[in-house]
Amino acid sequence: MTDGVPTWEEVARDYGRFMYTVAYRLAGNDEDAQDLVQEALIRVKRGLERYEPGSLEGWLARIVTNVFLDEVRRRRRRPADALPDDPERVLPPSPAADEVSTRLSDDIQAALAALPEEFRVPVVLCDVADQSYEQIAASLGVPVGTVRSRLHRGRRMLRTLLSEGAA
Amino acid sequence: MNREPTMPDEDVLSAYLDGECTDDERAWVEGELASSPDLQAVLAEVRAARDAVRALPMRDAPPEFWARLLTSDADLRAEAEADADAEPTPVTVGDAPIDLAERRDRRGRGRWFAAVAGAAAAAMIAAVVLVPQPTTATPPVGALAAAHSVRSSLQDDAVSTLAPLAVAAGFRR
Numbered sequence A: 001m002t003d004g005v006p007t008w009e010e011v012a013r014d015y016g017r018f019m020y021t022v023a024y025r026l027a028g029n030d031e032d033a034q035d036l037v038q039e040a041l042i043r044v045k046r047g048l049e050r051y052e053p054g055s056l057e058g059w060l061a062r063i064v065t066n067v068f069l070d071e072v073r074r075r076r077r078r079p080a081d082a083l084p085d086d087p088e089r090v091l092p093p094s095p096a097a098d099e100v101s102t103r104l105s106d107d108i109q110a111a112l113a114a115l116p117e118e119f120r121v122p123v124v125l126c127d128v129a130d131q132s133y134e135q136i137a138a139s140l141g142v143p144v145g146t147v148r149s150r151l152h153r154g155r156r157m158l159r160t161l162l163s164e165g166a167a
Numbered sequence B: 001m002n003r004e005p006t007m008p009d010e011d012v013l014s015a016y017l018d019g020e021c022t023d024d025e026r027a028w029v030e031g032e033l034a035s036s037p038d039l040q041a042v043l044a045e046v047r048a049a050r051d052a053v054r055a056l057p058m059r060d061a062p063p064e065f066w067a068r069l070l071t072s073d074a075d076l077r078a079e080a081e082a083d084a085d086a087e088p089t090p091v092t093v094g095d096a097p098i099d100l101a102e103r104r105d106r107r108g109r110g111r112w113f114a115a116v117a118g119a120a121a122a123a124m125i126a127a128v129v130l131v132p133q134p135t136t137a138t139p140p141v142g143a144l145a146a147a148h149s150v151r152s153s154l155q156d157d158a159v160s161t162l163a164p165l166a167v168a169a170g171f172r173r
Helices: A008-027 A030-050 A056-077 A099-114 A117-127 A133-140 A144-166 B012-017 B023-033 B037-054 B063-086 B100-109 B116-130 B141-155
Strands: none
Touching: A008 A030, A008 A056, A008 A117, A008 B063, A030 A056, A030 B063, A056 A117, A056 A133, A099 A117, A099 A144, A099 B037, A117 A133, A117 A144, A117 B037, A133 A144, A144 B012, A144 B037, B012 B023, B012 B037, B023 B037
């Protein structure tokens, strides 16, 4: 690392799991999460020389989110590329040791994935990537008030989905 | 002329939980909570959803993904060199057009310059240098238990929480 700017390899090694977690919570499946992280790391490589030391996680979360939103827009333009509603894509078998905990996590992940993107993204950025409202607003290019509103509505929808799923 | 204080929108409750509201809003929420069971109920719901997402564990990519990434990195270098010979186009983070499906196809077909020996060497280097080092498994048992407890208490049925939520999703509208 020079002048507080990490190398690409350091980003991949030290922040790879963080980026992957954000990507997975946004995309809802491993295959898309891998594509998102790969593309995000390409953008990191291209943008590192312009990176100004600050919140590296915020910068990385913003890049992952941009890649995700670009892909959402691209798939909307080309509906034929839309992912099939195959539960296996959303709930891949996980090798976690604690089956109950894994199933609980899968339920929450499924509810998260069921949120429309405009609500899912602020929830993931706030509660997974630990970003402030201001950082989320900057990432999404919307006012802080919009972040606040979407985040709150997203959480209420999530709570409803979890209740329905367990009923 | 006296004016009634304006009641904030309900989303002030999320901002309150996240420490993102103003002093005036915090005072309003705390004043109302003391006397409003409805507001208490909404706050409990929002808190439960927030805590559930925050309790989700970190997600790991399979080790071969990171190894493959380094191989892709070799491809990127070759692409960058080819681009440099062609036309220098500045790239800005956040606005690069992408096509993940197309990239996935290319990855599946393989690249002519990704020689087998080079890929194998890159994968070995990745395994040693790049792949996030395995750590002792430390599932967030406390956080998961707390989330489970929250849900169970709201549903009065711990067993029902074991039923998976049958909602398919992904990139979709």
